[in-house]
Amino acid sequence: MPYQDVFVLFWNQVEESVEKGNFAKLTMAKTIGKPNLKNIFVRPVYSEDDFKVLLKLRYRSKETEDEEDELTLEEAFKVLKSHLKTHFFSVILFTTKKDVIFKVNKKGAGSITETPPSFSAVTQARRDEE
Template identity: 45%
Template sequence: MPYQNVFVEFCEQIKSSIDQGTFAKLTFAKTMGDTELKNIYVQLRHLENGAYDFALNLRYKTEEIEQFYPAEEVFTALGTYIRNPFTSVVLFTTEMDLTFKVNKKGAGSLIEQDPTFKHASPAMLEIGKRNPAH
């Protein structure tokens, strides 16, 4: 299956984990070759108005850059890093770890494993306090 279709499904899982209050973090880790950009860590950031956005911490060989995206733009931004240079992204939730992978032929897959984290992200917990529906 082309990785774009699987990535859309992966993004739906991210949204679902936020809606359910189980989101812990998101990590881009495996790259294609030796690249300047080494990792991207994605976390929720609680805003004063009760909403949230996403903080992307881009870790390069020599520096770190932090970028912020509203929920409606973050998945488009994250998609630009798939195969450019990342081939693997892990969603950590309190219910499971879900790994999105792209192989050399461009096919995507999802692999579910036991959860690494027992607690949701601090921002997720804050959102839950202000929004009991989460």
């Protein structure tokens, strides 16, 4: 199955974890080559009437400052999708119930695997203090 279709199935699990309140973190890893962009992290920002995420772009170069932005889940989806197979081969969803790993192989096929949870509690994101 093309990775774009599998990523939509993966993202359904992200949305479900948010609805159930067990979304802990999401990480894009396994870069393609040695780009300056090292990782993308997504952490939850829960409030009484809304849910947002803190999206952090971490760079290898010390000259490039890491970037943080508070986004809706839909906005984060668009950012992550744009980096698939251009900068990253995998995305890991960490929840308090399970970890879900999405991978793209070199032929462009996507796969999803599940492992026991790495997190036992959800920690809210905070912006880095400057």
